[in-house]
Amino acid sequence: xxxxxxxxxxxxxxxxxxxxxxxxxxxxxxxxxxxxxxxxxxxxxxxxxxxxxxxxxxxxxxxxxxxxxxxxxxxxxxxxxxxxxxxxxxxxxxxxxxxxxxxxxxxxxxxxxxxxxxxxxxxxxxxxxxxxxxxxxxxxxxxxxxxxxxxxxxxxxxxxxxxxxxxxxxxxxxxxxxxxxxxxxxxxxxxxxxxxxxxxxxxxxxxxxxxxxxxxxxxxxxxxxxxxxxxxxxxxxxxxxxxxxxxxxxxxxxxxxxxxxxxxxxxxxxxxxxxxxxxxxxxxxxxxxxxxxxxxxxxxxxx
Numbered sequence: 023x024x025x026x027x028x029x030x031x032x033x034x035x036x037x038x039x040x041x042x043x044x045x046x047x048x049x050x051x052x053x054x055x056x057x058x059x060x061x062x063x064x065x066x067x068x069x070x071x072x073x074x075x076x077x078x079x080x081x082x083x084x085x086x087x088x089x090x091x092x093x094x095x096x097x098x099x100x101x102x103x104x105x106x107x108x109x110x111x112x113x114x115x116x117x118x119x120x121x122x123x124x125x126x127x128x129x130x131x132x133x134x135x136x137x138x139x140x141x142x143x144x145x146x147x148x149x150x151x152x153x154x155x156x157x158x159x160x161x162x163x164x165x166x167x168x169x170x171x172x173x174x175x176x177x178x179x180x181x182x183x184x185x186x187x188x189x190x191x192x193x194x195x196x197x198x199x200x201x202x203x204x205x206x207x208x209x210x211x212x213x214x215x216x217x218x219x220x221x222x223x224x225x226x227x228x229x230x231x232x233x234x235x236x237x238x239x240x241x242x243x244x245x246x247x248x249x250x251x252x253x254x255x256x257x258x259x260x261x262x263x264x265x266x267x268x269x270x271x272x273x274x275x276x277x278x279x280x281x282x283x284x285x286x287x288x289x290x291x292x293x294x295x296x297x298x299x300x301x302x303x304x305x306x307x308x309x310x311x312x313x314x315x316x317x318x319x320x321x322x323x324x325x
Contacts, residue, residue: 024047027050027106028097029049029071030114031108033109041196050102052075055069055110055111097121104126105122114161127171128157130157130158131154131191131195132155133154133157134173135217135220135221138224145249146178148246148249154176154178156173158199165223172202227254231254243294248269270302271302272298287300288314304317
């Protein structure tokens with residue numbers, strides 16, 4: 023494929039797509055998010071896509087906003103036939119969408135129209151969906167509303183974390199895009215309109231969303247622990263300190279409204295509106311992650 027492609031993406035999810043495009047097309051430029059402060063020193067760190075693009079010797083552009091005049095100037099200078107987006111983190115304005123003759127394609131980590139929005143992977147696990155997948159979509163001005171070119175499905179197994187599903191879908195998305203790209207570029211692939219009436223939405227997550235609410239059921243909280251691993255993570259407050267929950271499971275009990283703290287098979291557990299949430303792996307504030315049993319050794323007043 024001789025198409026001139028501009029790629030837009032930022033996190034690890036986008037890396038397989040960039041790698042495959044680099045192998046099979048002419049990637050003339052990469053657009054990614056500006057460097058952000060990270061770590062204890064709050065030093066500016068490049069995102070994963072910038073690091074890969076520089077390794078592949080592809081020109082990189084990091085605009086604060088695609089709505090600035092210099093953004094369109096740079097994109098126009100690259101003369102792309104096609105723009106491909108995977109977890110970029112910015113909305114593409116109308117003039118950018120209209121720039122490439124072959125349009126803009128998005129590799130989206132859900133089975134659209136289910137879970138439009140910023141956090142589809144976490145939303146699918148949190149809702150207890152039995153399956154997820156990827157959608158290759160022709161982009162338009164609406165939020166993930168564009169017509170569908172292809173979809174591929176994977177099951178969500180019990181205990182799957184957000185990180186695990188993200189990695190699986192990142193490779194599936196890249197493979198699906200490369201599979202359909204020749205047909206799309208040749209005009210042989212007709213897009214299908216989304217069923218807007220079936221749409222659900224996955225909002226942008228904040229760190230505060232990870233606070234566990236023990237008035238929910240143990241099953242719902244377990245899904246949250248798995249969905250929000252690694253970001254934004256889950257936690258509760260004990261004696262004024264934040265305790266991160268790295269892994270948990272619901273206890274096999276049908277009791278409801280079992281308020282309070284318990285020990286189950288040597289592990290800490292918390293009562294919920296339905297059943298007990300057993301805390302398998304924890305990370306107390308200022309310490310490393312540890313097993314629930316090791317955590318109890320430092321909490322003589324747990325009960």
